[in-house]
Amino acid sequence: MTETTPQEQLEKLRTALADLPRRRSQALPALHEVDHVYGFLDTAALEEVARWIHMPRAELFAVATSYTEFRWRPLAPDALRVCRGLSCRIAAGDAAPDGEDHECMFLCAAADRDPITVRGAGRLEDSLDASVFESARALVPGGESRVTVRRSAAHPQWRGWQATMQLSPSDALGLVQRAGLLGRGGAYFPVHLKWGGAVDASTRNGQPYLVANGEEGEPGTFKDRWLMESDPQRILEGIRIACYVLGAAHAFWYINGMADRSAAAAQSAIADAQAAGFLDGLTVEIRRGAGGYVCGEESVILESIEGRRAVPRLKPPYPTERGLWGRPTAINSVETLANLPDIFEYGPDWFREVGGESTPGTKLIQLSGAFRNRGVIELPLGIPVAKIIELAQPTEALAGVTMGGPSGGFLAPGHFDTPIAPGAMDGHGALLGAGGIIGIPQSFGIERALQVWADYNANESCGKCTPCREGSGRMAEALADGNWADVEALIPLITAGSLCGLGQMAANPVTSARHQFGGSIL
Structure with missing residues (x-):
């Protein structure tokens, strides 16, 4: 087999770049083209990209180095x-x-x-x-069948969208409010308030954008990939409904850079919906992330789409006031958007039949670790963790579970009766977050799990603010050394001083473990 010469690679890259508009916002798509052609970020190729998108070389290199997925040298064939x-x-x-x-x-x-x-x-x-x-991508038995039911076959029907078009945008917003839909990305902010804020800001700052967040960079989570791979039309129909309510003509579907199958399914769904006439007047553009836990933070996604470094913005202003290019921007997770078609087809009362009064609907839970039944399961908000563990079937005695990923916390077996709910589930750091639950066996231990989360938070800090950049690394070192005095001193500094929510919550696993397990851990 003949190897590709550097000149042939460069010509292939130039052909790919020719399809991209020559502006800064194409920085990340262009970097992905380099990665696809070379298998890594070749410095000579980056020079070509900088010329094409009219971006200073130093700024392009700064953008490229802020993403953890890109590599700067090729992998060995047998790596x-x-x-x-x-x-x-x-x-x-x-x-x-x-x-x-x-x-x-x-x-x-x-x-x-x-x-x-x-x-x-x-x-x-x-x-x-x-x-x-x-x-x-297994589906664990014993759950609800709502969001996990595929809505569309080969030819999209979009019954929820058909029902939406019978309403004015303001009436459609009111229907979402009556349903009580909360965001499903981790913050659980009321959807109608987010959309209403963007609509209100549009009178001052221009036509809104929508961003469908499929980045999903939290370890232990995979439900967004499950949705995008199994039923992308459901998500796309939700995007269409959201844009109608917002008055948006352009949506970005932001997908993790490693999730190639999700991106391919999304692209195919867009083509099918366009052919069916469902996207007339609306542009849905796929953008790929490039790694980094911080890319799940909403303002980082905005920076990424605009072609800037993957670091958070100062707030306020919030995205619904001034987001992409200064215009109001609503950012919703793909799971949130996937709920919309059913709400509009079957009505808000149907949606509220499961879940709690203030937390209606279901949540996609992802099970991994020391469980026999691992995968995605759809369950009502408010169900006790003990019931989830029963459905998951532990493979051995559990030391506990961790929930909410590196920004979440732990639950000890004595607290498994805690119901899943938005926000702080037990008041001491245990969070539902995106819904990932990892069973930690006694043979592994809570101490090791805690160290994994601390190391991860240190490695994934974007480096913009000192409390997170320096503090998370020192906390990981202090935990490894058993220096609890330093850990205690660092917790308030990191929590109060970090710029974004990921840094502010980096100490959550520590405070949660201390509350749940006390002296048996630390």
Whole structure:
């Protein structure tokens, strides 16, 4: 097989760049083109990109280095990439293979007795057996059948959108309010308030944008990938409904850079919907992230789309007031948007039949770690964690569970009767977050899980603010050394001084473990 010469690679890159508008907002798409052609970020290729999008080279390099997914040298043909996410560490126990560490591959449910590994230099999802994806996207039995029911077959029907068009935008907003839909990305902010704020700001700052957030960069989560791969038309119909209410003519569907199958499914869904005439007057543009836990923070997504470094913005103003290019921007998770078609087809009363009075509806829970039944399960908000664990079937005695990822916390077995709910579930750091629940066996231990989260938060700090950049690293070191005095001193500094929510919540696992397990842990 003849190797591609540098000149041939450069010509291939130039052909790809020719399809991109020559402006800064194309920085990340252009970097992805470099990665696809070369397999890494070649410095000579970046010079070509900088010229094409009229961006200073130093600024382009600053953007490129702010994303953790890009590599700066090629992988060896026989390279072994090893997932070091918490679920995979639990699966590996003390026998993890040597290889290039990968923070999380988001195939958590497939990690059984071994961590997920990838051999070779190809794209991550292209290098895995189909059986791995089948396990990683499993649907756990015993749950509800609402969002997990596929709405559209080969030809989209969009009955929820048809019902929406019978209402004015203001009446449609009122229907969402009556349904009581809360965001499903982790913050659980009322959807009608977010949309209403953007609509109100449009009189001052111009036509709103919508961003469908499918970044999903929190270890232990994979429900957005499940939705995008299994029923992208459901999400796209939700995007259409949201844009109608907002008065938006342009939506960005932001998808994790590793989630190639999700992006392909989304692109196919857009083409089918366009052919059916459902997207007339609306542009839905896919944008790919490029790694980094901080990319899940909403203002970082805005910076990314605009072609800037992956760091959070100062707030206020909030995105609904001034978001993309200074215009009002509503950012909703794909799970949030996936609820909309059913709400408009069946009505708000139907939506409120499950869940609590103030927290109606269901939540997609993702189970991994020491469970026999791993995967996605749809359950009503308010269900006790004990019931979820019963459905998951632990493979051995649990030391506890962790919920809400690196920004969340722990639950001890004595507190498994806690119901899942938005916000602080127990008042001491246990958060539902995006709905990832990882079973921690006694053979692994809470101490090791806590260290994994502390190390992850330190590694994933974007570096913009000192309390998070310096404090999270020092906290991880103090935990490893057993220096609890330093840990105690760092907690208020990190929590109060960090710029964004991810930094502010970096100490949550520590405070939660201290509350749940007390002196038995620290």
